[in-house]
Amino acid sequence: MFVFMEVTAMQPTDVFDYEDIQLIPNKCVVKSRKEIDTSVQFGPRRFRIPVVPANMETIIDESLARWLAAHDYFYIMHRFNPETRLAFVQQMHRDGLYASISVGVKHAEFALIDALAAAQAVPEYITIDIAHGHAQVVMDMIGYIKDKLPGSFVIAGNVGTPQAVRDLENAGADATKVGIGPGKVCITKIKTGFGTGGWQLAALRWCAKAASKPVIADGGIRTHGDIAKSIRFGATMCMIGSLFAGHDETPGRAVERDGQKFKEYYGSASTYQKGSHHNVEGKKILIPAKGPIANTLTEMQEDLQSAVSYAGGRDLMGLRTVDYVIVKNSIFNGDQY
Numbered sequence: 441m442f443v444f445m446e447v448t449a450m451q452p453t454d455v456f457d458y459e460d461i462q463l464i465p466n467k468c469v470v471k472s473r474k475e476i477d478t479s480v481q482f483g484p485r486r487f488r489i490p491v492v493p494a495n496m497e498t499i500i501d502e503s504l505a506r507w508l509a510a511h512d513y514f515y516i517m518h519r520f521n522p523e524t525r526l527a528f529v530q531q532m533h534r535d536g537l538y539a540s541i542s543v544g545v546k547h548a549e550f551a552l553i554d555a556l557a558a559a560q561a562v563p564e565y566i567t568i569d570i571a572h573g574h575a576q577v578v579m580d581m582i583g584y585i586k587d588k589l590p591g592s593f594v595i596a597g598n599v600g601t602p603q604a605v606r607d608l609e610n611a612g613a614d615a616t617k618v619g620i621g622p623g624k625v626c627i628t629k630i631k632t633g634f635g636t637g638g639w640q641l642a643a644l645r646w647c648a649k650a651a652s653k654p655v656i657a658d659g660g661i662r663t664h665g666d667i668a669k670s671i672r673f674g675a676t677m678c679m680i681g682s683l684f685a686g687h688d689e690t691p692g693r694a695v696e697r698d699g700q701k702f703k704e705y706y707g708s709a710s711t712y713q714k715g716s717h718h719n720v721e722g723k724k725i726l727i728p729a730k731g732p733i734a735n736t737l738t739e740m741q742e743d744l745q746s747a748v749s750y751a752g753g754r755d756l757m758g759l760r761t762v763d764y765v766i767v768k769n770s771i772f773n774g775d776q777y
């Protein structure tokens with residue numbers, strides 16, 4: 441009985457997801473959407489939009505990372521070519537670009553931090569990227585990075601509860617990443633029964649209320665309007681995989697089916713990434729080819745500018761206070777996009 445009461449007290453009050461929310465407009469205060477500033481300060485730098493492509497092997501590679509950095513977008517390089525990370529940081533710095541890498545928590549990852557420190561190659565951003573980020577080993581890694589590379593901005597995740605956000609912040613994380621299982625290629629909820637899939641936006645709101653530092657909303661974003669909703673519910677930055685998959689520059693393998701062009705998009709915990717069948721929590725899908733990523737990034741920015749104008753604001757913070765309604769599954773109203 442006591443345990444039941446405690447669990448009940450931990451639950452968020454409203455449960456909803458992106459598709460269940462519509463934001464309510466305020467009077468427009470700009471003459472043109474072009475006046476609206478969508479930029480965001482995140483750690484030591486300012487970026488054009490509050491969006492980062494997921495740190496997954498089919499979403500980002502070194503070449504795209506370089507392009508994003510050079511064009512003032514945030515990126516996080518994945519950690520699946522572990523031996524290349526020191527050289528990557530050095531090359532980015534040599535070219536006058538910021539470095540943003542991912543690490544895990546196994547023994548060799550602590551050695552990487554030592555190697556970066558020894559070479560005085562201090563990445564501007566380090567993301568600790570594991571499935572279940574509310575873990576002592578993650579807090580140990582945060583402490584280790586803060587000790588050896590105090591100049592790096594540390595993002596830790598993934599988590600799905602306010603307690604996890606507080607624990608990682610107290611361990612020294614500069615930002616936390618929220619989302620357990622809402623991703624398009626995720627099967628965590630099916631395989632384990634756990635996660636924020638189906639109520640990711642409510643989980644974001646729940647976690648962001650507890651946060652004293654920036655939160656990244658990670659997974660489940662299916663439309664550009666979901667970016668505005670993430671900001672409304674407390675995110676500073678949005679991590680997106682599936683919407684970026686399929687572009688010319690995203691590195692998923694190109695395939696053709698019945699004369700149509702697609703690109704592969706697979707989970708970081710899928711058998712395709714891991715090369716093994718143990719603890720698989722991801723799958724592979726095909727995403728239709730989409731053309732240049734720059735077009736999508738521009739469209740995201742324009743849609744965000746429009747969203748802020750509906751909010752009656754001039755910048756992203758205008759979204760934070762808008763009213764909203766919860767209408768279950770209301771977004772497409774039976775229509776196709």
Ligand SMILES: NC(=O)C1=CN([C@@H]2O[C@H](COP(=O)(O)OP(=O)(O)OC[C@H]3O[C@@H](n4cnc5c(N)ncnc54)[C@H](OP(=O)(O)O)[C@@H]3O)[C@@H](O)[C@H]2O)C=CC1
Nearest residue numbers: 544545546569570571572598619620621622628708709721
């Ligand atoms: N956002 C999400 O919902 C999810 C994301 N992913 C992504 O998949 C990739 C691989 O993640 P991950 O398997 O954590 O990376 P790793 O293979 O590096 O595992 C992380 C470490 O944590 C241990 N661990 C203990 N419990 C868990 C658990 N429930 N899930 C995962 N590890 C656990 C692992 O040991 P051992 O392997 O021996 O158990 C290992 O030592 C990451 O990029 C991650 O972001 C994966 C699943 C969910």
Ligand SMILES: Nc1nc2c(ncn2[C@@H]2O[C@H](COP(=O)(O)O)[C@@H](O)[C@H]2O)c(=O)[nH]1
Nearest residue numbers: 494623624626659660681682707708709722
């Ligand atoms: N449960 C799993 N989640 C995964 C896996 N690989 C990546 N991810 C997460 O998904 C988001 C991207 O979500 P999307 O809805 O925008 O496509 C990514 O950032 C990770 O957090 C996986 O194998 N299993």
